[in-house]
Structures are given as C-alpha cells and as structure tokens.
Amino acid sequence: MSQVGSAPAPMVTSHEDAKKAYADFEKKVKRTIYIDHLSPQVTSSVLKAALAQCANVVDVEFIVNYTIPYDIPSAALVELDDEIQAKAALDLMNDFPFIIGGMPRPVRATCAKPDMFRERPPRPDIKKEFRWVKQEDGTEYEGMKKLRILAKRQEAENMALIKNQLEEEKELAKQQQELLDGNYKKYDMLENVVQNGNMKSLAQHYGVSLADEFGQFNP
Secondary structure, three states: OHHHHHOOHHHHHHHHHHHHHHHHHHHHHHOEEEEEEEOOOOOHHHHHHHHOOOOOEEEEEEEOOOOOOOOOOEEEEEEEOOHHHHHHHHHHHHHOOEEEOOEEEOOEEEEOOHHHOOOOOOOOOOOOOOOOOOHHHOHHHHHHHHHHHHHHHHHHHHHHHHHHHHHHHHHHHHHHHHHHHHHHHHHHHHHHHHHOOOHHHHHHHHOOOEEOOOOOEEO
16 A cells, blocks of 8 residues: 555656756756857857857857758857856847958847757646648648648748848858958058058158157158
C-alpha cells in the first residue's frame, strides 16, 4: 500500500521540472537580443568584439534560412549575461552604426521572442495534438486547403521581398566601394604631395597656413 501511495510523486516532480525549465528559458529570452540584416562575413567573434564595450556575449546562434536559393544576410540570437546588458546592447546598436570592413551596415536589433529559438522547452500546462486532416473531414479539410494556398502565396511574396533585398544589398555594396575608392584617391594624392614637397603650394591653394619647425605660422 505504501508503494501505491507514493506513485504520483515522480509525476509531480516531472511537472515541476517542466515549469522550472520553461521559467529558466524565459529568463534566457529576456537576456537575449535578435540582430537582423547581418553580413554573411559576420562571425561570433565579430559580434563579441562589437558588443564588448557594453556586454559580455555568452552565446551566439545564427539563424540560416535553408529554404531559399540565395545567400542573403543572416540573423542571430545573441545571449548576454543579463537583461541590463541586453538593453545596453540594443541601445548601442540602435544609436550607432554597425561597422563591418570599415563600412556601416544597416543592422537592426530588437528583443528576442520565444518563437525565435530553434530549441525551446514546451510550455507547461499546454497540451498539443497533431493529426493528418483528410478530405472526409469536410469543413476542416477545406479550411486547411485554404491555409495551404495562402502559405504558397506568402512564400511567393517572400521570395519577391528577398530579391528586392538582394538588389538593395548590391546597391549598398556599390556605394560603399565607390566611397572607399574616393577615400583612397584622396590619401594617395596627399601622400604624393608630401613626398614631392608640394605642401606649401597646396596650402596656398586652399588658403591654409603652415607652421615651420619653430612653430611659427607662415602665410
């Protein structure tokens, strides 16, 4: 009789463990940020270095979409030490440009949500049932059929948005390369001026006074 009386205990413990596991997961979500529109060149080390001034990165999980035939900028879930660091990281990324290869990226950052995590514990006290819907199910089957059509339409719209995003990426890369080329030409011109001793003529051209070796400014 004593064995029968103690039988329900493991189930209670299992339920409590499930609640604790989900509570721990919710805490993890609150200290995690979601970063979108990252360059494919970005690695975990890059994100850790970028956020080092305001937060300690505990873990980085990149989210890759394998269902499309394009190499588009990826997203990442970045777990930090606590909620305070998560808020500081969000403020940093939303107030200042994210620099990759000397150029700013249009990165977006927001608070993470439970549905963003690939691996997450089941929510306690919620029972889920799965089954195949057959044609003889009538109204339910027709509803699922409409949802399937809507899903295909949404997929087509999503592909169109991705193509547009790739065009924007291409234009951004072109603009950034033109800016880099322009800066290089300026630095190259200044270097040639210095090497050829033409600083004085250049200063006169732009109306700038140069200081001699004694700190006196010459017109």
